[in-house]
Amino acid sequence: MIGVRCLGPANWTVYVQVNISVTGNFLASTRTLPSGTMLTSDDIAVRSGDLTTFPNSILTDPTQAIGKRLRAGIMSGAPLRSDLLVASWAILQGQTVRTVANGSGFSVSSEGKAISNALDGQVVQVRTSSGQIVSGIAKPNGIVDVSH
Known part of the structure; x- marks a missing residue:
């Protein structure tokens, strides 16, 4: 909720419900990948979507993922997060x-x-x-x- 206030002679406040979204690019897997996979450019794709629906650890730049290993397996199309990756x-x-x-x-x-x-x-x-x-x-x- 956001409050809108008038400070004029007829002092009033109205609260309005809002939905905020931030559309941007994020990385997702191109296929189901098992734990331990070292990621290459073939394993990742750039997708666009509402970044507010993802955790803060979502990756947005391929250089953040290429050459790293998966800590756990992921499904095809799953967003890539920094907490899923370890250095190779x-x-x-x-x-x-x-x-x-x-x-x-x-x-x-x-x-x-x-x-x-x-x-x-x-x-x-x-x-x-x-x-x-x-x-x-x-x-x-x-x-x-x-x-x-």
Whole structure:
């Protein structure tokens, strides 16, 4: 309800019921997708509708979803929400990775196997070819920075 008031000599107030809607674009799934799916541009579509009917976590820009994984499965046409998505792994358990150590005037690298999954920027442990376990920061493309 909104109050409309006249402050003139005939002072009065009238309350009027209103419905507010905000039409805008939001993201929806193009098909039924299982939990764990990494979203690509083929999995999402831009739809238009009343944004006030959705929770605040509704996504409106494809860059908010592409490359993220679904925390739970969703039905075809379901709106995408930020609380349904998690970042994708930069490193997967068992993946062959390249450990890199950079210093003043030098760079050393070797191969190893990731002991666990890790997001970009997280600490991950790697078993080197000699059996030694080292820790480093997960980077995209199977790189682990052990320079710290």
